[in-house]
Amino acid sequence: MAAQSTDAKIIAAFSDLALKYGYQGTTTKKIAETAGVNESTIFRHFKDKRTILERIINDYLDDVDQVGQNFQHSGDIVTDLQRVADIYNEFVQHHKVVFLVGVRESYQFPEVGKALQKLPVRFVSLVKNNFTKMQAEGEIRADIDTDSEAANFVLMNFGNAVFTFSYQTAKMAIPMTSFKSENVQAFAAHLKTH
């Protein structure tokens, strides 16, 4: 294990705790314990607690405008939507602190709420463009409303992500492999030209 910088240790501890207890429930004392660092050290590295979150948000902001940018259009609707679901899921997992704080505590962090809004916007347009292309190719039906379908698909992925985080302890969450092979597959099959 590579030696972690103090900054990194603090951010890792903060992230761990924020997932479990939320931002408000994450105290600087607990961050210090978890990071194996003195509490005062935290404030030598970060002006205040909020600044730790802001650093994490900045990482997210660096990524969000590029997500799905290198998406590979396969020509098959099922494959494509499964890829999109994967990209969405990986992005959310990678930025789960921002995602969860945004969903849970955006009333405290308008900035996080605003930042998070970019996600559905980007994915809806990604999916919608894909649908339009596939309609032209004759892969999917011409008579569908691409706006509604794209919104539905993103809502489904969003719902699944929130559901997974909220209920992961309860074994109710759908494993990603099943979500793709069953749920996404079922959704995609309906769009296919027949």
Next chain:
Amino acid sequence: MAAQSTDAKIIAAFSDLALKYGYQGTTTKKIAETAGVNESTIFRHFKDKRTILERIINDYLDDVDQVGQNFQHSGDIVTDLQRVADIYNEFVQHHKVVFLVGVRESYQFPEVGKALQKLPVRFVSLVKNNFTKMQAEGEIRADIDTDSEAANFVLMNFGNAVFTFSYQTAKMAIPMTSFKSENVQAFAAHLKTH
């Protein structure tokens, strides 16, 4: 406006604030101000802050096992799913405090998390039963996987509910009328026998 009992005023104030600021962000001082009641009065009516929430959870629990019980099967898939979406939405609106605290702060309230899990379970089975019946009637396709379709529909409604609450200030939320006439309609149309 009918004179509200002190209990009711406190619960109403708590609910208002919990929606805006979450449970942790709802202080007894603010509850008192909002309810127009002295802070000490709160503790004469409720053992502690948590008990206020518990009262609200009990109301939810009284309802959740009966939701959708009097659902009227119309025979038309679009109509039926629109009705289900309505029932889901009304239930969530009516119990939004439990819904939101459950989504946001279930790590603090395992009881709320557990209580909330009943919702998707109930709706999935409601929708699935409906699908099975409609397949027998020839209204919807026989070759669909009713489990996946029901899960997708509930995920979509859940996602939309969370999304609406999180982003209602940002004008990004989908109005319920559009959600029904466009999103639900698109979903349902795919299931129909052709």
Next chain:
DNA sequence: TATGCATGCAAGTGCTTGCTTGCATAATAT
């Protein structure tokens, strides 16, 4: 060897939180 930097440690500060207490007052029920 000397200098600077990052950290630990211990103490503490001011604020907010949930919650309590004792007493005065007014309305309500008997």
Next chain:
DNA sequence: ATATTATGCAAGCAAGCACTTGCATGCATA
């Protein structure tokens, strides 16, 4: 009329919070 009940009010308490400060210590660099 008397007793009971509900409330307001003011003060306060213990705990937890984010954050600060001063000093000692070790480590790396010059």
